Amino acid sequence: MSEKAGKVTMEKLVSLCQRRGFVFPSSDIYGGLSGCWDYGPAGIELKRNVKEAWWRSIVQERDDVVGIDSSILMNPKVWEASGHVAGFSDPLVECKNCHLRWRADQLTENKCPACGGELTEPRQFNLMFKTFIGPVEEAAATVYLRPETAQGIFVNFMNIVNTSRKRLPFGVAQIGKSFRNEITTGNFIFRSREFEQMEMEFFVKPGTDGQWLDYWVQERFNWYVKLGIKKDNLRRREHGQEELAHYARGCFDIEYLFPMGWSELEGIANRCDFDLKQHMTHSGKSLEYYDDETKEHYLPYIIEPSAGVDRSVLAILCDAYDEETVNDELRVVFHFHPDLAPVKVAVLPLSRKENLASLAKEVYGVLRPCFATQYDDTQAIGRRYRRQDELGTPYCVTIDFASLEDNMATIRERDSMNQIRVPIPALKDTLLAKLAGEDLFILPEGGKIWKQE
Ligand code: ATP
16 A cells, blocks of 8 residues: 655755744744754654653663753853863864855865865864853853753752762753854754753762763663664764863764764763862862762762754654655655654544534543643545644544444554544543554454554
8 A cells, every 4th residue: 555755855854844843943034043943833742752751761760860950051160160161162164255164174175165265274163152141241241151061960969969868870860951153053953053952970980980881872772762763773883082082981972874874863971080070170169979888088980971852853853754655645754652752642523513523522622631632623534644644643533423323433543554443432541552552453342443554
């Protein structure tokens, strides 16, 4: 019945994301703002589901990680201590002809990619955004928008040790916005100037850092696989010596095969005691941990898995995207993992006739408190199925005229397009089971197979 059509491209994804309310350009009616994006009604649900899945696996399901939500604006001394004021920069070159700016380390030739013009010598360009605290624009009041969430964790290390009663090894997790004045943005939401990070700093006893790095690389890789990303599209890449930050003992990237090629999704680094040492020196406050087993004071080492929310969303969109030809018509579908799908169930009355609509609304009212449910009574049923496929909705529930007689409804599965018919009182539990992974053809009492593609 169905056969595979084209592959995902960034153009197709951008246009579908706009059409179905996943992602819009920021300030769209004013022509946008470079490197900034807005998440629409479908996009925000997908993004929240990604963040919830991360929080569940990193914080909720473990007893050795706690959460935090630190401020975006921090004391500017934080960024001196962390090395960002002095060193968080990329080499910038400018075209002498068209004046476009480029990241020198991303160019393959020493000429302007836009016009072929001659380029200036590279200069270091700091990626931190500056702003001002208070009404006077003077240097003393300059603060930065954080370029990563991690520093909010390091500076709270002692607060957490003193209040959470956690002993090593333990981690602190944070999800939040970060800002970088990237020289070149692009590839949709892959590299933007305002983005969200999911970071966790795992504090360990020196000497155990190597095994914890391996552990977290494996854990984080498995997380993407569990969310349904195809293993073939994921890989680990170990940083070579020349790529490592001077303080780091080891670093792995988890990469995804995006339409533009293999690119970083997440970095997992062994940061040793660099961050705590820096903050201890600059603040003059001891950040040493007292180990009551060995009766020693020392600075813990840190293993940091640092992931981008937006890059995860992009990888999930790319991986779930599919085109097939069904009965000579193109079907575009997102095969999202049910936990990630923005809408879990759509309730579709076959017609708007009063008696059908009231039964469908009743069903909608029962399902809505249990999972993200949409009600759609516009256009022909086929069109509505296609729309839900493009939103990646795993199940559609159709109420038809026979439902008025037999009190049953049809469940249509997104991936197989197979259908079953089940008694309306059993709908909620059946859908809960299917969303948790049960085979469609395992039927509740009184249920039957309706359509097999
Ligand atoms: P890149 O080399 O791609 O610039 P990075 O190595 O500087 O990334 P990190 O500082 O390690 O990135 O940040 C951790 C994660 O935050 C990245 O793996 C990525 O998922 C996300 N991230 C970093 N910069 C951006 C950005 N400009 N837009 C979207 N996500 C980003």
